[in-house]
Amino acid sequence: MDNRNVVMNPHDNLLTLEEHFYALQDVKEPNVFRNLFPYEEVPKIVFNHRVVPPNMPEEIWITDTTFRDGQQSRAPYSTEQIVTLFDYMHRLSGPKGIIRQSEFFLYSEKDRNAVYKCMERGYEFPEITSWIRANKKDFELVREMGIKETGILVSCSDYHIFYKMKMTRKQAMEHYLSVVRECLETGVRPRCHLEDITRSDIYGFVIPFCLELQKLGESYGIPIKIRACDTMGYGVNFTGAAIPRSVPGIIYGLNVHAGVPSNMIEWHGHNDFYKAVVNSSTAWLYGASAVNCSLFGIGERTGNTPLEAMVFEYAQLRGTLDGMDTTVITEMAEYYEKEIGYKLPSRTPFVGKNFNVTRAGIHADGLLKNEEIYNIFDTEKFLNRPVMVAVSNTSGLAGIAHWINTYFRLKGDKCVTKSDPLIHYVKEWVDKEYESGRVTSLTDEELLKVIDEGCKACNYTIGA
Numbered sequence: 490m491d492n493r494n495v496v497m498n499p500h501d502n503l504l505t506l507e508e509h510f511y512a513l514q515d516v517k518e519p520n521v522f523r524n525l526f527p528y529e530e531v532p533k534i535v536f537n538h539r540v541v542p543p544n545m546p547e548e549i550w551i552t553d554t555t556f557r558d559g560q561q562s563r564a565p566y567s568t569e570q571i572v573t574l575f576d577y578m579h580r581l582s583g584p585k586g587i588i589r590q591s592e593f594f595l596y597s598e599k600d601r602n603a604v605y606k607c608m609e610r611g612y613e614f615p616e617i618t619s620w621i622r623a624n625k626k627d628f629e630l631v632r633e634m635g636i637k638e639t640g641i642l643v644s645c646s647d648y649h650i651f652y653k654m655k656m657t658r659k660q661a662m663e664h665y666l667s668v669v670r671e672c673l674e675t676g677v678r679p680r681c682h683l684e685d686i687t688r689s690d691i692y693g694f695v696i697p698f699c700l701e702l703q704k705l706g707e708s709y710g711i712p713i714k715i716r717a718c719d720t721m722g723y724g725v726n727f728t729g730a731a732i733p734r735s736v737p738g739i740i741y742g743l744n745v746h747a748g749v750p751s752n753m754i755e756w757h758g759h760n761d762f763y764k765a766v767v768n769s770s771t772a773w774l775y776g777a778s779a780v781n782c783s784l785f786g787i788g789e790r791t792g793n794t795p796l797e798a799m800v801f802e803y804a805q806l807r808g809t810l811d812g813m814d815t816t817v818i819t820e821m822a823e824y825y826e827k828e829i830g831y832k833l834p835s836r837t838p839f840v841g842k843n844f845n846v847t848r849a850g851i852h853a854d855g856l857l858k859n860e861e862i863y864n865i866f867d868t869e870k871f872l873n874r875p876v877m878v879a880v881s882n883t884s885g886l887a888g889i890a891h892w893i894n895t896y897f898r899l900k901g902d903k904c905v906t907k908s909d910p911l912i913h914y915v916k917e918w919v920d921k922e923y924e925s926g927r928v929t930s931l932t933d934e935e936l937l938k939v940i941d942e943g944c945k946a947c948n949y950t951i952g953a
């Protein structure tokens with residue numbers, strides 16, 4: 490704060506300009522932004538046409554909440570599952586630690602056991618951080634376990650302050666600061682989760698509070714992280730949208746007005762309005778170094794920002810994967826399906842069964858000529874998932890040929906073509922299936938059986 494302008498207040502205290510302008514507004518009645526959130530109507534997006542300059546930090550990264558927000562919304566993982574997923578996460582993270590941190594509950598013996606087992610791995614990345622009840626005993630526990638950072642809940646909208654906590658803004662702020670001070674006393678780095686920031690009074694509460702946090706952190710020589718939580722998924726990325734819904738506006742306010750450096754700002758999104766991914770990328774683009782995600786987006790209600798999505802957003806924004814091994818994403822998806830029993834919706838980007846499957850015959854024909862025409866990128870290279878054509882009534886000869894080439898991994902002159910008699914044999918069988926009233930798609934087993942019959946009937950050897 491040394492380089493900021495200062496002004497005198499009437500009591501002769503030195504105040505930064507920010508403190509002078511952004512004093513806490515201790516309102517008597519909660520500000521619930523009824524113009525934006527009428528409750529009995531669909532929420533509104535309002536524009537004030539203030540344009541925030543993009544400001545992507547030099548370094549950006551991903552943090553993980555699979556074992557916290559992720560676990561909050563489903564049956565708990567077993568210790569073995571947590572350790573296996575943590576191993577996968579470490580491999581995905583790469584040498585630069587793009588998956589930088591992962592947060593864990595410490596409530597039960599079982600939670601703590603999982604943490605110890607993950608710690609035994611000795612990985613630098615992801616760093617293990619915690620999520621605890623905000624009291625002295627738990628801060629001591631964090632320190633004793635050798636964890637350097639913990640999350641602390643500091644809900645910031647009047648919905649939470651007035652309705653849930655039954656406090657005034659001043660009382661809430663004083664309470665939060667005392668809890669954060671206790672954490673600092675134990676030498677643990679606090680990460681303040683500003684719950685419900687997209688319904689909060691940014692200038693009347695969030696910025697004054699963050700200015701106080703900055704001062705507190707400075708006095709203990711421990712930087713305090715600010716996690717901006719879009720708890721209900723109300724954030725929007727549109728240029729000129731008004732706060733508190735504007736993601737650029739929130740990040741700008743934290744960065745410029747509250748003086749929180751980019752490497753101390755983290756965005757935590759939810760997907761209630763389908764905006765978790767774009768809002769997280771927007772947070773990066775406007776000055777947050779970290780985005781907090783959970784694997785496959787599994788989290789409260791509609792979920793969090795999917796971690797795998799942000800891996801590919803990272804690569805697109807930075808032009809490099811920076812050493813992340815993205816094929817691990819496919820291994821994790823298989824692990825969820827086989828070992829955890831969680832079936833990913835088939836159209837889920839990057840991991841669903843059908844994410845790179847095309848069904849229409851006309852598309853299949855294009856794919857057969859050149860797979861780039863209908864595949865987002867080399868999905869075989871990055872995800873170990875060759876582009877597929879499902880066989881159905883609309884696949885045509887080209888679709889069947891493509892299915893066989895992909896399934897049997899045939900390359901170059903080993904490939905079957907749509908003029909081969911085997912393809913005509915299979916097509917005849919497919920057509921009959923649908924003519925007789927079938928509406929479901931064909932399974933791999935059915936196709937393999939008819940291909941086998943076709944090879945015998947046509948005296949044909951695949952790949953010969």
Ligand SMILES: CC(C)C(=O)C(=O)O
Nearest residue numbers: 558682684685718720
């Ligand atoms: C409970 C808080 C920290 C949270 O996860 C959220 O706001 O989404």
